[in-house]
Amino acid sequence: MEITVKDLKFTYSAKTKSLAFRALKGVSVNIGEGEIFGIIGKTGSGKSTFIQHLNGLIKVQKDAGSIVIGEYDLTDKKCDYRSLRAKIGMMFQYPEHQLFAETVEGDVAFALKNFAPELSDGEIESRVKDALALTGLNYDLIKNSSPFDLSGGQKRRVAIAGVIVAKPEILILDEPAAGLDPKGKREFLELLLRLHKDFVKTIIIVSHDMNLVAEYCTNAAVFADGKILSCGTPKEIFSDKSLIEESGLNVPLTAFLVEKLKEKGVLIDCDLTVDGFIDGVCRALNLKGE
Amino acid sequence: MRDVSFGSYFPAKSFVHSMDARAKILIAIAYMVAVFLVSAFHFLGFAACLLFVIISTITAKVPFGLVLKSVKTIIFFVVFSAVLQLFFNRKGTVLFWIITDVGLLNAGFIIARIVLIVLGASLLTLTTSPVELADGIEGLLLPLKWIKFPVHEFALIMSIALRFIPTLIGETDRIIKAQKARGADFESGNIFKRAKALIPVLIPLLISSFRRADELADAMDSRCYAGSKNRTKYKKMRLTYRDLLGVLFVAGLIVGIVFLNKFYLLSGLSVIAGAL
Numbered sequence: 078m079e080i081t082v083k084d085l086k087f088t089y090s091a092k093t094k095s096l097a098f099r100a101l102k103g104v105s106v107n108i109g110e111g112e113i114f115g116i117i118g119k120t121g122s123g124k125s126t127f128i129q130h131l132n133g134l135i136k137v138q139k140d141a142g143s144i145v146i147g148e149y150d151l152t153d154k155k156c157d158y159r160s161l162r163a164k165i166g167m168m169f170q171y172p173e174h175q176l177f178a179e180t181v182e183g184d185v186a187f188a189l190k191n192f193a194p195e196l197s198d199g200e201i202e203s204r205v206k207d208a209l210a211l212t213g214l215n216y217d218l219i220k221n222s223s224p225f226d227l228s229g230g231q232k233r234r235v236a237i238a239g240v241i242v243a244k245p246e247i248l249i250l251d252e253p254a255a256g257l258d259p260k261g262k263r264e265f266l267e268l269l270l271r272l273h274k275d276f277v278k279t280i281i282i283v284s285h286d287m288n289l290v291a292e293y294c295t296n297a298a299v300f301a302d303g304k305i306l307s308c309g310t311p312k313e314i315f316s317d318k319s320l321i322e323e324s325g326l327n328v329p330l331t332a333f334l335v336e337k338l339k340e341k342g343v344l345i346d347c348d349l350t351v352d353g354f355i356d357g358v359c360r361a362l363n364l365k366g367e
Numbered sequence: 368m369r370d371v372s373f374g375s376y377f378p379a380k381s382f383v384h385s386m387d388a389r390a391k392i393l394i395a396i397a398y399m400v401a402v403f404l405v406s407a408f409h410f411l412g413f414a415a416c417l418l419f420v421i422i423s424t425i426t427a428k429v430p431f432g433l434v435l436k437s438v439k440t441i442i443f444f445v446v447f448s449a450v451l452q453l454f455f456n457r458k459g460t461v462l463f464w465i466i467t468d469v470g471l472l473n474a475g476f477i478i479a480r481i482v483l484i485v486l487g488a489s490l491l492t493l494t495t496s497p498v499e500l501a502d503g504i505e506g507l508l509l510p511l512k513w514i515k516f517p518v519h520e521f522a523l524i525m526s527i528a529l530r531f532i533p534t535l536i537g538e539t540d541r542i543i544k545a546q547k548a549r550g551a552d553f554e555s556g557n558i559f560k561r562a563k564a565l566i567p568v569l570i571p572l573l574i575s576s577f578r579r580a581d582e583l584a585d586a587m588d589s590r591c592y593a594g595s596k597n598r599t600k601y602k603k604m605r606l607t608y609r610d611l612l613g614v615l616f617v618a619g620l621i622v623g624i625v626f627l628n629k630f631y632l633l634s635g636l637s638v639i640a641g642a643l
Contacts, residue, residue, distance in 0.1 A: 134544045159550060167548035175545040177570040187567065191550025225574065239549060 078147030078164065078246055078279070080108040080131065085142035087126055087135065100126040102303035103142070108279060108296075113269075115290040115311070116283045118300030119325055124283050127300070128249050131281070132165040133158040146247075163192035166245030166277075170252045172236035173229070181227075181235050182220040185209060188243045208242035209235075212268060230261050237265075241272060247279045248272065254286065266293065291315065291329035291349040299324050311349050377493040382609060383427035384494050388503025390610035395491040397617045402483045404624050408472050412624045413479045419620050420486045427494045437489030438482055445481050449474040501526030506604055519595030527583070535576065542571050 087101040101123045108114045116124050129135040130144060130151070137144055137152050144151040149161050169175070178184035185205045189196065196204070206216040212234040219227075224235050233256075241248070253269075254262045266289070273280055284290055290297055291311045298308040301324045307314055314320065315332040328336075331354040335345050338361075347357025378384075383391070398419065405412030424434055438445070452474040459469030492500065505522030512518050543553070546567045553564050 129544065132548060134547055159552070162548055162550055167545075169541065169545050169548075172545070174571055174575060175542060175549075175567075177546075177567040187546075187551075188549035191552065243550070 078149075079110055080106075080247070080279070081143075081145045082106050082127075082130075083143045085127070085130060085137070085144060087123075087130070087138060087141060089126075091138065100303055101141075104300075104303070104305055105142075106298055106305060106308060108281065110278050112295045113273065113280045113282065113293050115294035115297030116281065116300060117285070117287070117290055117297055117324075117326060118306075122300040123303040124300050125251060128167070128251060128281065128283060131247075131249060132162050132167050134167070159192070163243055164245055165247045165249060166240045166243060167249045168237065168240050168251065168253060170255050172240065173232035175239070176224040176232060176236060179223060180221050181209075181214075181224050182216075184224050184235060185238045185242050188239055192243050204242055204244075205238075208238040211241060211271070212238045213264065214238065230257070233257065233261070233265075237268070241277075244276045246277065247281065248277045249281045249283075251283045252285065253282060254284070254289065269293070287315070287327055287329040288331075291331055292351060299326065301325075315349055375492065376496045377429050377433055378496075379428045379494075381426060381428040381494070383423060383490075383613075386494075386609045386613055387604050387606050388495050388499040389506045389604060390606060390613055391491055391495055392500070392503045392507060394613050394617045395487055397614075397621065398487045399484055401617070401621045401624050402480055402487070404621065404628070405480075406628050408476060409628055410475075410479065412627045413483060415620060415623050415627065416483045416487075419617070420483065420490060422616075423490055427490065429490070429493050433493060434486055434489055437485055441481065441485055445478055448477050448481065452477055497529035497532075498526055501529060502600075502602070502604060517595075519598070531576075531579070534579070535572070538575055539568065539572055542568050542575075 083105050085101055085104040089098040089100055091097055104127060118124050126135065130137060133151060149156055176184050178187060182205055185208055186201050189201055189204055209216045214234050224232060254265060257265060269280060294311055296309065297311055297314055299306045299314060306324055307320050315328045321328060329349055331349040338345055343361055345357040345361050347353045402416050424431060453466055453470050456467055456470030456473055459467040461467050501522050504525060505518055508518045551564060551567055553561060
């Protein structure tokens with residue numbers, strides 16, 4: 078499903094003038110199917126407000142632009158949010174804070190029972206099993222434990238399983254790697270790539286980690302003060318010096334190295350992924366990159 | 368969740384905002400006493416109370432809409448008590464169906480009383496930040512130290528509770544959204560179904576409050592918090608001419624109502640006598 082957002086505006090506490098706060102001031106963006114789309118920007122730039130619009134957690138205000146996702150028109154009052162949310166998975170920061178059920182199985186099955194009440198117990202069980210296996214947990218060992226007895230890393234995995242169990246086509250993640258140790262973070266990102274090859278077609282990531290954006294995202298948008306300053310590939314964004322300055326972001330390590338090498342007189346034109354950078358360096362050294 | 372108006376603070380610089388919290392609490396209590404002093408069906412007394420609220424609101428530079436919004440929160444309660452009076456009061460003469468004149472007057476009387484009290488209370492919380500409010504209550508309870516009442520600890524509990532209301536509202540908002548994203552439905556079904564739908568919100572909320580309490584205790588410990596002993600205050604409360612004016616104002620209201628009660632009693636009787 079393709080996401081088309083046109084001139085989206087949003088005001089918090091719109092009814093009380095003295096408390097009103099304009100979080101979005103006209104955001105237009107197109108996110109195609111198959112993309113891993115990064116959303117970057119400082120705290121308070123409107124990123125969270127924007128992504129919460131995408132699955133109808135925040136409704137589009139009157140005369141405040143439009144959002145069309147596949148066949149869903151979110152400005153339409155009759156929009157079926159439940160079936161929309163079944164197709165768009167959303168994972169907030171610290172998803173383990175949403176755990177509530179007595180057993181891991183119950184918690185993971187929650188979304189499934191909401192979105193697809195027609196499924197039989199056997200089907201639910203096998204879907205839950207698959208989701209837990211994807212996150213690297215053993216269903217038989219863990220299904221009857223209380224989610225609150227698990228370790229932090231396991232809780233996070235259970236929470237992730239609780240979102241992907243519904244097999245969303247679009248997955249939206251708000252600071253997905255926050256609070257994970259390096260190993261956990263790597264495993265989580267590998268999981269995302271695996272999901273992206275499987276049933277998740279589009280991934281939208283809000284992140285402050287520029288290395289993550291440069292490595293994984295096909296496209297990204299820079300938010301500042303409720304607007305999109307720039308939209309393009311990580312390479313386009315991070316090589317625009319004035320943009321980086323204006324938005325107050327830092328650059329990924331690869332972009333930093335490219336810049337440092339330029340100062341030494343070594344010009345490298347490459348993608349900002351680690352592999353792309355290595356290729357670029359090898360080309361500059363007239364070596365054959367592998 | 369964001370629209371909870373009752374008990375919220377409206378920051379502004381005004382005469383009322385800069386009054387001493389202790390004085391404001393006492394004035395609010397005196398005002399409520401005044402509302403209760405108005406004897407039955409002497410609506411002129413209520414008019415005086417309303418005038419008091421209006422003048423206070425203007426001097427406090429608080430939008431009228433915000434003050435009135437607090438009534439919205441308790442509208443069910445107001446309507447419920449009024450309806451009880453209307454249908455179950457058997458005194459007086461029947462006007463139509465089962466509604467009597469005394470029932471009608473009683474309903475109006477009760478509505479006016481509840482609304483006026485809520486207006487006064489919300490004006491207090493709109494002009495006094497939670498921290499000031501807790502400090503004020505602590506100041507007023509200080510004499511209880513004589514009977515070994517842990518005044519400081521009590522005030523601390525209160526200010527922590529007040530401080531965490533917005534935090535918990537934010538947290539609730541987040542959890543609701545997270546569960547909605549997983550297809551939770553809070554809007555449809557009968558009351559039991561809806562109550563059950565809240566479980567996925569309440570349990571994470573409970574757990575996160577325990578976590579927060581733990582963290583807060585650690586943070587206080589690491590700053591060597593040791594209770595009320597030898598503890599000084601960053602902001603000392605001071606009574607000023609403003610507080611005196613406020614006290615005089617509310618005293619005037621009480622005197623006025625006592626006076627109206629007497630005066631209106633006579634005129635009220637004469638009206639009834641005239642009708643007879």
